[in-house]
Amino acid sequence: MTDRTADILPQDQSLGRVSDQLTGIPLHFPTRRRWWIAMIIASALLLLLVISTTALFTRGVGIWGINIPVNWAFAIHNYVWWLGIGHAGTLISALLLLTGSEWRNSLNRFAETMTLFAVICAGIYPVLHLGRPWYLYWMFPYPATMGIWPQFRSPLEWDIWAVLTYLTVSLAFWYTGLIPDFAAARDRSRKRGWQIFFGITSLGWRGSAAHWQRWQQAYRVTAGLAVPLVVSVHSEVSLLFAAGQIPGWHSTIFPPYFVLGAAFSGFAVVAIIAIALRSLFALGNLVTDDHLDVLGKVLLACGLMTGYGYLFEVFDALYSGGAHEMRTLSDRLTGAYAWTYWGAIAFNFVPLQGLWWRSVRRSGWMLLSISISVAIGMWLERYMILVTSLYRDFLVSSWGAFTPTFWDWSTYLGTIGLFLVPFLLAIRFIPMISIFETEELLHKEQERPHG
């Protein structure tokens, strides 16, 4: 990829202009009107979440469509979906930082931001889906008067630790990356309020050589840790299913299958946001068609690997030959919820094939629509994995069905609000593209010809 970086940023721009342009977004916010419209919609969704949650806590999880046998549905499958989306950020910034893929520099900041809020959306679901959420704290080890402790063999217990770790580390990583840019914003700002805000958030960063040296080491090693973390988190989520004996869950392919799926949906959403931001803030000079091109390729690669997961799942069932595995497979392909399976395939892999063409990859609208379709496809996939496995497991006498209720949907839409509101605030108040890294890259590129 490094060879392409030669022309990933147009060179006819000075460091100063870049800095002013990027710090300008929070300091002299350009598109207030569109921002407010978005904000109002987002807040409405967030309000819907508040209402749904109130209803949930007052009446109980019965307001959802869940039952025995399908006692996990929307809550868990949206949890997995959001967490999946929350994977791209850290992957982009950490993995690509280590591999020195410089095209990341224009994307990593909002990718990480997106990660944070996606993980928060994911994180609330395990709480909401509890029958008695007010006893959540029983999942943490503390010296209780009951003398009883959490049960560390449970994948659910693992998840709590995994998600919290992931959230904390992502937050720390994101903030570390932000410090120098806060400093930049501080130095550009003229209003007292901005100065104080950025002055504190930048912790008094002065860009001294020694600072940079320590900062770089910390940042890189943290990135090194973040990568296995990303992989581990979604592997654990997959164990939440694979650890059970339910046909359609009890499979060794699950961890990689889930991680790839996660990256797939994550990159899709990164692409969506990248395209949206660049058109919103006229950042064409920084988020270039080349960026889209690379994103398209990554998306295609992840998609194909996820597709392999699908194939292997089928193979797994056929190879095991277990009567129940086969039964579940046929239920997935032809059963009452076959639409989720074929829907997932259609949305995930059919439009995806367009990405084989450079022109498609480089056209914002094309990539946007493909990415949206992928996000939907992955949502359907999680639905499929949850419901088609549970609604018909071993004993025929316990077969059931699942129909989402209004509250299932409202809670889901609500979490989209929970994602958008803080994200919109972030793009309003925080430099959404890493200033110093862009400058660093730009400088490198300007040097390269004569150096």
Add this chain to the structure above:
Amino acid sequence: MRRPATKPDHPRGPVLWSSLEELSGDPAFEAWVDAEYPVAATFGPTARRTFLKLMGASFALAGLAGCEKSPFVAALPYVEQPQGTDVGIPKYYATAVTLDGYAQPVIATTYSGRPTKLDGNPDHPATQGRSDVFMQAAVLELYDPDRAQAPNRRGEPVTWSDVQHHIGLLRQQWTQSQGEGVALLLGHSTSPTLIRQIEALVREFPKAQIYEHAAVGGGRGLDSTRAAYGQPLQLRPQFENCDVVVSLDDDFLGAGPHQVANARAWSAARHRTADQPGLALYMAEAVPSTTGAMAEARVAVDASRTWLVAQGLANSCDVAGAAKPDLSAKEQRWLDRAVHACRSARGRALVTCSRFGDDATASWVARTNEALGATALLGAAAPVPNVANAKRLSDLVSDIGRGAVQTLIIIDANPAYTAPAWLAFRDAVAKVRSSVHVGIHRDETGALCEWHLPLTHTLESWSDARSIDGTATIIQPTIAPFYDVRTVHQVMALLLGQLDPLPAAPVRDTWRAALGNDFETKWTRCLHDGYVPEQRAAPPNIHAAATAVVPPPPDDGLDIVFRPDPTIWDGSFANNAWLQELPKPLTTLTWGNVISIGPALAMRKDLTNGDHVRIRVRDRSISGPVWVLPGQAPNTVALTLGYGRSKAGRVGDGLGYNAYHVQPIDQPWQTKGSLHKLGTRETLAVTQLHHRMEGFDFVREVNAADTDHPKHETTQPSLYPPKPSAQNAWGMVIDLDACIGCNACVAACTAENNVPVVGSEQVKVGREMQWLRIARYYTGDVEEPRSFFQPVPCMHCEQAPCEMGCPVHATTHSPEGVNQMVYNRCIGTRTCSSYCPYKVRRFNFFDYRPASDAPEHAAHNPDVTVRSRGVMEKCTYCTQRIEAAHVAADKENRPIRDGEVVTACQSACPTKAIVFGDIRNPDSEVSRLRGDGRHYVLLEEQGTRPRTTYLARWKPPEGQG
């Protein structure tokens, strides 16, 4: 806690009554009750007093208040502690509840004078400790808040003294008119005391008329025997002495007063081993039944053709005058097998027919049995003593029409609902000057009549009744009356001019005469045992009438048959939520009734489950949802009685359709009619959506060959180190060859473990709560399927996937191998249920507890936590009984004896299909069965090592099935 199995020897009766008296006299817990039970305040003075009686001082309302700071609550001791009441220790009383007027002997478990659980009375000859769903659910009816709570006139509450006054006036008129114009309409009753009182009444007022109307049972049940033998007879087939039984549409294992006795006898005879065949059952039926499900060979025959098969049977058994009817190949093949079996088992082969069947069938069967020399096996006896020569409801209506009735007194019957619509009974009542309804509910009839006099529930009553085998059974109260009500005998006494006798008096009078000298001792004995030993009258010698009855040529149309509902019977249990939510054996339907049709008819009319159809019989019609029942005859439509009630109460109103509306007077059980598809449909509240076994071997079938070598203990290889077991290792074995899917175990479990009722909407979305489900499967052709029942409680896996999933240690394993579920630790992640391969866990999606002021709380077992919202629950092997046994044993420093711990489902099972015990004790019954050749493990390949295992069903011998 002592179970009925180990009843104390000291006479129980007297202790009981005295203690209750004292409890009742004791206002100790008024204040406490006010705090706990605001509803008490709403009762009338008497009702309130009796409500207080109901509540024990120690009555703990277990719940999941949470583990927060435990508050300082009021504690109310007695003022004077009644003798022999040790707070918190249950007492057991032998009494009975009734079904169709027949006694169902029970042992009632009471806590502080509060009955919470009924089990069969092991000493009683008729049932020998087994029970059925009605027996198990009766206790809830006691606490039904919709019961009539005080007498009332035209909807206005009145006092019993008003009633006495009114009856006084009536009696004055009667004495002049010798009872002219007095009509007494009774439900079916076998109570010697009631009969005595009625005879007394007739003696006093000779012109008074006595009528009987029972919707399902009663005298009408004997009509067919009149045709077949020229005299009304009570037939009690002695299945225990049979090798072959050919049943023509006779669902003798199905719900009803006869079920327990028949199931016991059948299972005794059925018991098959590798070398002894056991009873073989051949069933020809129009509507699939539990009996048909247990048959060796079964054939679907339309109701109107049953008599032809009977004739064919007679013909093959060389009955004089039995022409060979033309039968279908299918019917013929079945017939040949049946006949062959009968021939080879002469003297021990019996043919039975349904009491709902037509006379032709009955008479052919009677003569066939004579030819087979099986008459003795019929166990024919004079009808259980009954109100002598009572007239029919139709007579009553016509008498009213003639203006011959001024005063109508209806006791314990609900004709306004159960009378066939053509009788126009409601209009008739309107013509009567003064009408009185005496019953436990102010039901359709009660609302129709001028007066309503509320009755005590059986568990509050002094009374008596005869069990199905004629044994006189004493009914003694387990609790002082709950509301301002009287026993039926007290009401009769009023009519006889005795003012307010003690509740016990009429019954004692009856038996003082019968028991003769040394009454008190004998009486105490009877109360303790629960029945009166009498010598039986010699069986009448009977001869089948030689004249073959030929039914009128059938007019065209579909056969419409009427059947009582398997869980709410004729509708009298409609307001019992436990029974409403109990899945019907073959459809697993709850909270309603369906119009069941065969697959062929469904195909013809393009119908699927839930489609609405209209059934037209003559000039009347009803509509309801259909259910396609595999194995139902192609031209037969089955309607179930008991639904479509309007005044049953909050639970039972407005459910299902009312089949009485199209039940003809002349053809009450089987008629002709038509079916039209309506185009609308509804989702039915069924607990099992899919019934075909899909080629899996959940229910296994074996034949002698498979079972030669006794199976070794099943152990799948495991990565985990073996865990040391405690002294006891609990396990359960369920014999699928004995299970008749009667649901008694489910009902018993509900009663024992405070299992909540969730209502039809929740059942529809798949949230029923019963800890134990009876999985019902069929295999093969939908026209002629083989049906199977499989009770599925928690398997208590030794390597339980569920436990591994719980993040908070809410479900763990006890050293005795019980999979423990701790409600108060559960935070409701539902991981356990997701991981459970058997899906036997149940979740409180909402707060399913009765309202805090609901009297139903009194039915709760104080030894079991009442679960709140958001927690998982499941079968615990009745751990409260295990722990009680431990305490009992530990106190005496001895190990627990085999059979000392009896789970609720086990004790209820009429066929002893469920055996529970210690699998570490090689001599225990359960260990023996685990060694049996038929023993197998459900989903063994999952390696969960369940403690609950099964005995496979026997394959029908070659050439059959």
Add this chain to the structure above:
Amino acid sequence: MAEHPFGLLGEFATPEALLAAARKAREVGYRNLDAFTPFPVEGLAKVLRLPTPRISIVGLAGGLAGAAIALLMQLYVNYDYPLDVGGRPLYALSAFAVVVFELTILVSALAMIIAMLWQNGLPRLNHPIFSARHIARASKDRFFLCVLAEDAAFDSEKTAAFLQSAGALSVELVSS
């Protein structure tokens, strides 16, 4: 002229200019140097002879600590109240590995970032350098070399002259 100067600040247009100036400064004998740049400039640390930081060591320590905490915690709770869970082993290391892994990373990462801030003396909102006139551009497009006052060879005039000669766009005396 400030009483107690913090140092002299030379402003350069490009990283290369800064590097050149820094090298010169070393050659003429300045030791206490610092630089302020909008982004990390390759080789600057080497030129200024900054000690290699110890962040990664802290990270390692944190990781080990995290792992130890997690493992001991899980072993202890099962020792304190041993309950039979689905016949699984009491000390199921394979199952405990997950949480061990998570805590390793969590503690390690947090340790490093805290260490980074600590060693950089952050947060520090008020610093002499902020009073320099052009320093704001150090976060934009200018590269500053600072000769600290405590340097033995520091002399406001000479040093200023030196920086000028090194090609500084501007030279400023920063007072502390």
Add this chain to the structure above:
Amino acid sequence: MTQIFSPAADTWLRLSMVAGVAVLGGGLVGVIGFAHSAFETSTDVRPHQPVPFSHKHHAGELGIDCRYCHTGVETSPQAGLPPTATCMTCHSQIWTNAAMLEPVRKSLADNKPITWTRVAKLPDYVFFRHDIHIAKGVGCESCHGRIDTMPLTYRAKALTMEFCLDCHRDPAPHLRPKDHIADMTWQAGRDARKQGEAIAAHEGIRFGQLTHCYVCHR
């Protein structure tokens, strides 16, 4: 450019950071401590009683055996509160018109119970049985404390699950000979464990089987 912050700002920022950490950590410790506190376990209150009944006087000074009033304790899950009649067995003879006994006489007169306040109360989902504990050599004092020294009864031991487990895990040191069950002053002595083990062996206590959930929860 000019300084945005005064030197003091740094001090404040760092102080507030330290404070934040302290508050978080302290809060956690505080909450957990509170759950164990005497307030939360209600071991610090002497609830008001209609009659100021003194166990100190009756059980201590007069030496009336616990079982004289709490009759159910050996046979039933519940020890049972004495009916008014029991009080009157003595108080019909002595202190017949003591003012403080008025509620008792009234209770007997109009057959209304005395509304005591329950002191030892377990949650509804805990199924404790007195009889088996007495039978196996757990003395009254082990859970109720030195009742014989309480002028007004209070909850001597925090009846938490921890408290129960402590003994269920290792009963031996808490057991006592049958004839000292109700003895408040009995001391195990130095060889408590040896003695206890002897009793446990004799009573056939099922060691290791007393800590699984269904022993107390159903």
